[in-house]
Amino acid sequence: MEQGPNEGRGIKSDETLFDIVEHIQDLDGAGVTELAEGLDIAKSTVHGHLTTLRDRGLVVKRGQQYHLGLKFFEYGQYVRSQLDIFQSGMFAVDRLEAETGEMSWLITHQNGKAIYVYGRGGDNDIDVNTILGTQVHMHFNSGGKAILAHLPDEEVERIVDEHGLPARTENTITDRERLYDELEQIREQGYALNLSEDLEGIQAIGVPLMVNGEIQGALSVAGPAHRMSKERCEGEILDHLRAATDEIDLTLAYR
Amino acid sequence: MEQGPNEGRGIKSDETLFDIVEHIQDLDGAGVTELAEGLDIAKSTVHGHLTTLRDRGLVVKRGQQYHLGLKFFEYGQYVRSQLDIFQSGMFAVDRLEAETGEMSWLITHQNGKAIYVYGRGGDNDIDVNTILGTQVHMHFNSGGKAILAHLPDEEVERIVDEHGLPARTENTITDRERLYDELEQIREQGYALNLSEDLEGIQAIGVPLMVNGEIQGALSVAGPAHRMSKERCEGEILDHLRAATDEIDLTLAYR
DNA sequence: GAGCGTGTTCGGGATTTTCGAACGGGATTC
DNA sequence: GAATCCCGTTCGAAAATCCCGAACACGCTC
Secondary structure (H helix, E strand, O other): OOOOOOOOOOOHHHHHHHHHHHHHHHHOOEOHHHHHHHHOOOHHHHHHHHHHHHHOOOEEEEOOEEEEOOHHHHHHHHHHHHOOOHHHHHHHHHHHHHHHOOEEEEEEEEOOEEEEEEEEOOOOOOOHHHHOOOEEOOOOOHHHHHHHOOOOHHHHHHHHHHHOOOOOOOOOOOOHHHHHHHHHHHHHHOOEEEEOOOOOOEEEEEEEEEEOOEEEEEEEEEEEOOOOOHHHHHHHHHHHHHHHHHHHHHHHHOO | OOOOOOOOOOOHHHHHHHHHHHHHHHHOOEOHHHHHHHHOOOHHHHHHHHHHHHHOOOEEEEOOEEEEOOHHHHHHHHHHHHOOOHHHHHHHHHHHHHHHOOEEEEEEEEOOEEEEEEEEOOOOOOOHHHHOOOEEOOOOOHHHHHHHOOOOHHHHHHHHHHHOOOOOOOOOOOOHHHHHHHHHHHHHHOOEEEEOOOOOOEEEEEEEEEEOOEEEEEEEEEEEOOOOOHHHHHHHHHHHHHHHHHHHHHHHHOO
């Protein structure tokens, strides 16, 4: 049979396996027929994969519906705990939230996307747990921009090539040159702002987390624009962020 | 080729895929050769699977080492947030920790094992995050026993058949009959104790979480024996646990 | 009780996984 | 500084295996 565009070395059956996993996630649980039709593969094929997944605890069957299993949660917790910055970053987020009363985040990056690793809600009523673990574009996220600013130019370019610069609001940076200019400025001032570039009315500030001269992640504080003015961000909140990164540096140095 | 003992319907290639994933986890990151030798399969086969996994963000390559990727964390957070009891259970754990000053947990079960879903450390210095997400036997865990007590007898038997009753300390229940007797008692009194049955010097109390008459999980409070006396567990702490479950019942009823 | 909708099983054909050997690059060693 | 080792990666070919479609079993509704 003919080959796909850039494929040939991967394992096709693994591909369909995770197509199934993701489809179950998209549908919040699904049946065999539903999955087979949605992915356009035979019912028996889907059934085979589900059987293997079930034996391993990666999928559970409730009635006639298959759902993702808590084995994924076990893997996920393991992966998070393996991050160098996790321990100290978590501690920093807890304190940032207490000091500022605003939503605080520990963020890292992988494959050109920013990932929310740990967060606390602040006085907001937003549910931290629906955000936790999600992957977002880096160019409309204060932490993401702080990370981008400390990545090699070629890698930034590669990331933009791969993921593009989609707009979220009318303030989102969608122009390559403007992004590069802002990254330059972020490097100089040591922090990144997000002025309603992701969600209308939400502003944030983020600072990079460096370990041994390499960017490992970012800390950020976010909140409604009326409380998170540019002045407050660059004053009080930046001071807290700087104190937090200093302490993380110290912790990781004496590891 | 000949067939395995009870296999035949699963997908073999999926099986090796997750063998690789688990081996990477066991080794905290590994190279291709290392994995191939450890699992006794060809290097090129391992490489093929890793390529697919990498394309999907499930695995990342740092230097010559492959590590599990944060995509697993994304899946894991999703699975946890899907649990019916998660929202209200998390809230309850936060309050239990504040009220008692002891380590508090939300636990659920899947495939006959207890899983730590959410926890807070209390005044202890134990790291909650290394426990979070792990799966443990139910018979030496206060929450696990509370869950077992409300499962159908046949399922309890199935679970014991599958996972056995391994000892952790000399107080661990390793006898079927003694377990059944204690489960009966737990059903009557409405709570389960753990008196150094898991770790020497650690005691705990757990209560079941029922939704629509079906067991969904448990809440537990644990701490060092000198603070977590049987009297304190069955008095003050049980009161807090009862208040917490009442509130969860209310929340889930008005859903 | 017939009909529809599930999930599940089965066998055979063909795609694809698997293997082993060869390739290329980086570090270490003599 | 060159040769060697060890690693990850690529390649081609044999056959084991995955995939398909049809048939089966089961529960529900009409």
